[in-house]
Amino acid sequence: MPSNCHIIGVLDSGSAGMTPAALQLIQQADLLIGNDRTLRLFANEIKPDTERKDLTGCLKEIPNWISFALEQEKAVVVLATGDPLCHGIGRYLIGKLGLEKCCIIPNTSILQLAFARLGLAWQEAQVCSIHGKDTGEWDSEIGLEHGLYALLHKIRQQKLLAIFTSPENSPSRIARMLDVVSLGDQYEIAVAERLLLPDGQLYDFMPIETVKQQQFANPNMVILRPTSAQPAEQLFGLTDEQYQQRKPDRGLITKREVRAVSLAHLQLRRDAIVWDIGAGSGSVGMEAARLCPDGYIFAIEKNSEDAAIIRQNQQQFKLTNYRLTQAKAPEGLEAWPAPDAIFIGGSGGELEQLIGISMSRLKSGGRLVMNFITLENMQTAIEQLKKLNVTWQLCQLQVSHNRPILAMQRLQAETPVWIISAEKGNQ
Numbered sequence: 001m002p003s004n005c006h007i008i009g010v011l012d013s014g015s016a017g018m019t020p021a022a023l024q025l026i027q028q029a030d031l032l033i034g035n036d037r038t039l040r041l042f043a044n045e046i047k048p049d050t051e052r053k054d055l056t057g058c059l060k061e062i063p064n065w066i067s068f069a070l071e072q073e074k075a076v077v078v079l080a081t082g083d084p085l086c087h088g089i090g091r092y093l094i095g096k097l098g099l100e101k102c103c104i105i106p107n108t109s110i111l112q113l114a115f116a117r118l119g120l121a122w123q124e125a126q127v128c129s130i131h132g133k134d135t136g137e138w139d140s141e142i143g144l145e146h147g148l149y150a151l152l153h154k155i156r157q158q159k160l161l162a163i164f165t166s167p168e169n170s171p172s173r174i175a176r177m178l179d180v181v182s183l184g185d186q187y188e189i190a191v192a193e194r195l196l197l198p199d200g201q202l203y204d205f206m207p208i209e210t211v212k213q214q215q216f217a218n219p220n221m222v223i224l225r226p227t228s229a230q231p232a233e234q235l236f237g238l239t240d241e242q243y244q245q246r247k248p249d250r251g252l253i254t255k256r257e258v259r260a261v262s263l264a265h266l267q268l269r270r271d272a273i274v275w276d277i278g279a280g281s282g283s284v285g286m287e288a289a290r291l292c293p294d295g296y297i298f299a300i301e302k303n304s305e306d307a308a309i310i311r312q313n314q315q316q317f318k319l320t321n322y323r324l325t326q327a328k329a330p331e332g333l334e335a336w337p338a339p340d341a342i343f344i345g346g347s348g349g350e351l352e353q354l355i356g357i358s359m360s361r362l363k364s365g366g367r368l369v370m371n372f373i374t375l376e377n378m379q380t381a382i383e384q385l386k387k388l389n390v391t392w393q394l395c396q397l398q399v400s401h402n403r404p405i406l407a408m409q410r411l412q413a414e415t416p417v418w419i420i421s422a423e424k425g426n427q
């Protein structure tokens with residue numbers, strides 16, 4: 001009996017784009033599986049008694065169709081677009097059926113065709129797909145769980161991208177997302193639509209503003225690239241002046257030296273999930289966002305004026321792995337994912353409760369870091385950590401900066417800060 005099914009890459013040119021051997025397999029198939037478009041491409045090549053199955057919306061059923069047909073010694077062919085192993089159905093079927101039951105016959109992919117038309121080498125491109133369910137328009141208030149977040153994360157790496165789209169997740173939707181996150185001036189888009197069809201067209205690189213409301217025929221793919229090489233971002237040690245601040249005095253901000261030591265105690269990894277409670281101007285969380293490009297920072301601030309400042313800073317630094325909630329902690333913390341690290345810069349009178357929540361929600365080995373300028377709050381934190389039987393450390397940071405006095409310089413002391421760090425033991 002047939003030992004495997006053939007998963008064959010096809011193009012919109014139909015039989016004209018097939019090798020004789022691949023076309024013969026299609027012509028001899030007893031069961032032919034594909035979407036409506038690919039099945040129609042070979043309508044004149046299929047045996048009259050060939051069973052045809054439309055796979056649209058039936059992904060989970062396909063392995064059963066194939067297995068049942070193979071048991072009946074039928075010749076099975078699955079039609080995939082281009083290269084079945086380039087964001088196609090090939091990997092899924094190998095995972096379900098095993099490699100021994102699958103024979104992949106690739107074709108030229110739409111990616112290769114598009115890059116060839118543009119005269120670009122594609123080996124440097126990162127290939128990704130948003131070909132799936134409707135993700136909805138990008139909303140900066142949602143973030144990590146949004147269907148386009150993974151794409152946005154790749155875009156922030158400032159590399160050449162080849163993106164398989166879908167009718168809903170279209171080139172214009174990608175352009176609108178870039179506009180919302182203030183990256184519209186840093187990228188440009190080319191669109192390849194319906195290549196190898198009579199009405200196929202290639203749109204060379206266009207500004208994001210041009211693409212935002214433009215409609216493109218399906219199927220299509222997007223090639224996205226930076227308009228110019230962007231300078232590498234400063235990851236650590238930004239000056240206080242680089243942040244917007246509300247200034248009743250000298251700015252509600254964790255100063256650079258305190259910020260640096262606090263971040264060191266957080267022991268961040270590039271994929272860390274971080275909570276920033278009592279975010280102030282947002283400086284600690286935003287610097288954490290730069291240090292954790294594969295992670296995500298959840299910040300909360302109760303003061304509306306400070307929250308407005310944080311949003312200005314987020315837009316200024318174009319941070320897409322950072323989300324602010326305007327509320328008084330612990331409101332809303334229950335909906336956040338378990339963190340690898342938590343920073344408490346302000347507690348709003350809820351310090352004991354926040355420490356309890358923090359130690360219960362931290363992942364094993366996670367770190368809690370708190371800053372204090374009053375003896376009372378520091379003592380409250382220590383007593384609470386003792387009650388919870390948590391290992392903790394305390395350091396005092398006293399920083400002085402030079403100030404002019406006539407033609408000379410003097411040192412002016414800043415308010416001392418106590419930094420308490422605690423680690424959640426492995427459980």
